[in-house]
Amino acid sequence: MTKEPPISFLKRAHGAEIRVRLKNGNEIEGKLLVYDEMMNLVLQSAKEINPETKEVLRNMGTLFIRGNNVLFITLEP
Amino acid sequence: MTKEPPISFLKRAHGAEIRVRLKNGNEIEGKLLVYDEMMNLVLQSAKEINPETKEVLRNMGTLFIRGNNVLFITLEP
Amino acid sequence: MTKEPPISFLKRAHGAEIRVRLKNGNEIEGKLLVYDEMMNLVLQSAKEINPETKEVLRNMGTLFIRGNNVLFITLEP
Amino acid sequence: MTKEPPISFLKRAHGAEIRVRLKNGNEIEGKLLVYDEMMNLVLQSAKEINPETKEVLRNMGTLFIRGNNVLFITLEP
Amino acid sequence: MTKEPPISFLKRAHGAEIRVRLKNGNEIEGKLLVYDEMMNLVLQSAKEINPETKEVLRNMGTLFIRGNNVLFITLEP
């Protein structure tokens, strides 16, 4: 069992494509540029996607997400 | 009566399959990889499941959950 | 009038059967194993019950509840 | 004008019958046993009552209320 | 322009009749007895009033309001 804190998940995801589910139900995917311990995130080439079908709803460019809105984060398959 | 804090429940669940009920009603199961005192969690082979029937709704891979969204956690039977 | 803080209620309830009403309306009963000052709780042989009829809706085994979801707690009669 | 802090209202209500309105609209009455500065409360012989008619809906015995759910508190007439 | 903090508004309102609008839409009027920097308030001869018509809905006696529920406060005309 590793001793790393959960935030290390984001460290390993640095530069990778992630999917972020927000508390309001929105789902965003993009390349993780930077993060902090509050889960504030900056994503590059961010796209809002349909949570069910994963189709792209709109392109958002570089996106800053305020961490308190994050529900969960996955690595894109 | 033990003196352990409640977080020790997660310590004992390390590496085990757990089910996490989120405040929004979603239920997630997976293997607990890491956690912290805020209840931030990283689950391996995470799956969203139907809270009633427990059938798998979708596979999510490695999943980071922001702790403030956690309602309760059980060990999988 | 005692000088004990309210948390001492949980101290006296240690090892006893309690009922926990959550903010979302769920009601859980079980044996109180551990708690902390945030009201994080671990219950043994936890059961979700119908808040009106008190009938058991499902067995949950050992259950961790994140304290900020707690509305109120009573001792089981 | 007194210099007492508002919490002193609870100090004077120690051992008296109070009514607590919760944020979710529930109304509880009972004898105030203990409290703290977070408004965590322990009530003895607590009863859930109808906020309009004040009729007793159910008896709850000794009740612990997590302070962040409190909307307001009155002394019972 | 005065350098007083906003809380000084409550200082000047000490002993005067105020109206408190709560986040849930309730409106309360009464004589301000005590307050603190969290906006916890104790009102004397408190009355719940209709926010539109200002008619008295019920008398509440001495009332303690937990500050985080306060939306805004006015002086009674």
Added chain:
Amino acid sequence: MTKEPPISFLKRAHGAEIRVRLKNGNEIEGKLLVYDEMMNLVLQSAKEINPETKEVLRNMGTLFIRGNNVLFITLEP
């Protein structure tokens, strides 16, 4: 680019007419008397206005707003 913090916007608005949109959708206008870093505000000659038409719904006199309810603030045109 100035180094002033955002709160300096309120400093410059001191004594001027402002419009405050609250989280619950209410819109208030009045002369800004005092503020603090929590966005607690005291407005003089405050009026609740219709967010769409800006017509005055009611006069509120001197008004204290608890800062955590503030959504955004504009200067009146």
Added chain:
Amino acid sequence: MTKEPPISFLKRAHGAEIRVRLKNGNEIEGKLLVYDEMMNLVLQSAKEINPETKEVLRNMGTLFIRGNNVLFITLEP
């Protein structure tokens, strides 16, 4: 991978046109004048826009946004 914190996104956006999505669904665009680590923002020539069509709904002049209402921020294309 840069070591900059996410707030540095706002530093680079200083003086540029940004779009801010609020938690309540409102979308605002304007020139970023100042910000702080809470995401409190001051925008110049702010406009409320339709989140879907991006058409301007109304002009707001200089706008102060309380940071806890921010969902996400993008650079205007």
